Amino acid sequence: MSTNCAPAQERSAVRALLRLWPYVRPVRARLFTAAGVAIVASCLGLVIPLVLKWMVDGPVADGDPAGVWLGALYLLLLGFAEALLFGLRRWLVARPLSHVEAEMRADLYRHLQRLPVAFHDRWASGQLLSRGTTDLMLLRMFLAFPLTFLLVNGVTIVVGVVIMLQQEWTLGLVILGPALPLIVMCQAFEKRYARVARQAQDQVGDLTTVVEESVLGIRIIKGFGRHRSQARAFRELSATLRGTELRKARLLAAIWGVIVTLPEVAIGGVLVVGAVQVADGELSAGTLVAFLSTALALRWPVESIGFLLAMSQEAATATERYFEVMDAQPEESGRREPVPGGAPAAADGLRFHGVTFRYPDAPSGSPPVLDRVDLHIRPGESMALVGATGSGKTTLTALIPRLHEVTSGRITLDGVDIREMSREELRSKVAVAFEEPTLFSAGVGDNVLMGADDRAGLPELERALAVAQADFVYALPQGVDTQVGEQGLSLSGGQRQRLALARAVVGRPEFLVLDDPLSALDVHTEAAVEAALRRVLADTTALIVAHRPSTVLLADRVALLSGGRVTAVGTHHELLRTNAEYAHLMSGASLEDLPGEGEDER
The missing domain is CATH 3.40.50.300 (P-loop containing nucleotide triphosphate hydrolases)
Structure with a gap:
């Protein structure tokens, strides 16, 4: 039932997602503003470790309670500002992305009306329905969250690494140790997840077709007592889809395990090396606290890479499926050049x-x-x-x-x-x-x-x-x-x-x-x-x-x-x-x- 498509490994996710730009362009100002707000909010979180360093090396070391209360006030205001900015980002993207989804759905429907009958003869209706519903929902979710946070988390990681290297470059090298293995693992994950994501979305289309046919043909099913065979066919497709979804879950669990484990090992190494340096007097306790706080603040941006990449691959696949239909050649709406020998003759029937x-x-x-x-x-x-x-x-x-x-x-x-x-x-x-x-x-x-x-x-x-x-x-x-x-x-x-x-x-x-x-x-x-x-x-x-x-x-x-x-x-x-x-x-x-x-x- 599924429509043939190019193998997932032969396409670029970035190139596929760039095709969304004509729809995003009218609302780009609000989306860029939302991304900017999210970057500022995320970077505010990196200021908190610097405040902690000032508190530990200053008021705490000097026994200054007033300074400690002042630092606590700074931390409270930073947290409040960060939460406010993230709420503002959500408000900025809600309306324009609903508009993008509605425009894409309207374009798809208009295009389907213009496609020739031969196209509809080849395509299962469930495949078309899933492209106009499930796939567009995935794209809206991608534009609202993963797209923004791939940028935000990338900037946050770069800024956080720069701050840590400035604080103590030797500890910075320790924390950067897992970077190369993570990059290699993420590339392998992307290729494998893209193939499985495409299979799952095509299988959703097949399942939608069976449901639609069962509803429209309910009189035939009941009349011939075929409800058991139809239920069996539905269960088989459901089981196939479930197996594919479990493969996706296993891949995501594997990359998540690697992404979580390697940074934790690096943070443990920083704690050991930093503690030794503090004991030797080579590093202040405040600097170690700030370094570890910064590293812990970067845990979420790093750990989110796995599911952000997964959602990006699903969005790229949804984009491909959407444009497989939109790229189909519609019926010619205009006139052709007159055919030789076809001069009009009045009332010729x-x-x-x-x-x-x-x-x-x-x-x-x-x-x-x-x-x-x-x-x-x-x-x-x-x-x-x-x-x-x-x-x-x-x-x-x-x-x-x-x-x-x-x-x-x-x-x-x-x-x-x-x-x-x-x-x-x-x-x-x-x-x-x-x-x-x-x-x-x-x-x-x-x-x-x-x-x-x-x-x-x-x-x-x-x-x-x-x-x-x-x-x-x-x-x-x-x-x-x-x-x-x-x-x-x-x-x-x-x-x-x-x-x-x-x-x-x-x-x-x-x-x-x-x-x-x-x-x-x-x-x-x-x-x-x-x-x-x-x-x-x-x-x-x-x-x-x-x-x-x-x-x-x-x-x-x-x-x-x-x-x-x-x-x-x-x-x-x-x-x-x-x-x-x-x-x-x-x-x-x-x-x-x-x-x-x-x-x-x-």
Whole structure:
């Protein structure tokens, strides 16, 4: 299920995270200010050991109680100022980072709407959902905490080391002893953790897909009693994710152990060497106290390196996953240059000129789904498209609104190549009703009016509902304002299909593409819809995928699609007399009186 990606070890985390800059740039002033405030607050903590040195070597050594109380006041004020500054940093980053997350999520959603159908065919929905939720949450957390504190803790460590070297350089060398092993260990940790973090985030996407499919397909699961097998599949994916998360935890525990142990050993060495120097009179007690206090103050910045690096790797992986989608090429929204020989001709209807189509991910050498299709639907004519399951009917209809692009050849509307039109212009001329109707979690009226421009209102809605014989909506609890629920599953299949048909005709399109639009209707409703639909078809140019003779009879002519090619065109009665394959298809349908079957082609 997981989408293929470049191996984690082949990418730079820094290069990946730099891609966030366009989103961060508008709020950079507040983020830089917050980082500056955090650096000042952290460095204030390093002043405390210097105050301790003054107290030990001064008031304590001299027996001056007033000086001790003054030093205690200084320490209290420094602590208060440090806490206040860290609180200010948190306030500074909260609002801008929420804005960054919201902008990235909005951009992702807009981009998904512009990506071609072929992209959505390849990607699991759970993978896309996890990128828009979990990954963006990780990025917001990274920008709020790890990014700032990688900088803050780095500056703090450098300043603290400089202070310690100035106090006593020999002890400074002792404390710096673990630096080289720590650097080597952190580099090894980064590479290994990056791979495991990517696996975990992809597995979250797979798990999200299973949950989504189980919720949407709950009727099938319950109907076939497959809840145990679905639960087993979910447990297996959960166990896989748990194992990956445990690998992450083990890696983090290992680096954390090293990061904590080595500095503690160094501090122990400083204590021994420093105590000897104090006993020999080479070092003041105040300097040793200040040195050790500074070293202890640097424990948190050093120990935090492990999980800051881990969170940075997860953020880098989340950034890669986000931009894997954002880098996908969207549909071209503008016009193409006119194709030679494609000069407009008034009222020429819908034409297919030698159209060949092969899916981009089809195996090399496999035959095309459509092969040199030539077809002309005259202006105002209705043509039925008939063929065996898998012959390419649904694919052919998807080419007209450019849900897929032709591999070769061209399609014209009134003599204009559809590739010369913007997609917005094309889809304002062409309306489509699919065999499997999709409804959204909105009101009935809102679902239908999606097929018209923003100026359409109640009259257009009522007309479309009448054409589709969808008067049942007026009996719903809130009429046309009734919420149909996710996927429209609160309605029957026939009701959903009638609403999809109403959506197709509400905008009075110039060209109408219907993919077996009546397959889920009972005989009486089908007859009523056909009667109303004939009046609509009289004013438009239509291509109708049909499986039953009753649907075929709506059309003026019929085209037979066989093996990806149009092999016969004529009236229903002509083809019954002259074409054995067509007669077989129609006789099988009429004998069994079956509703239209779903297409096997994609």
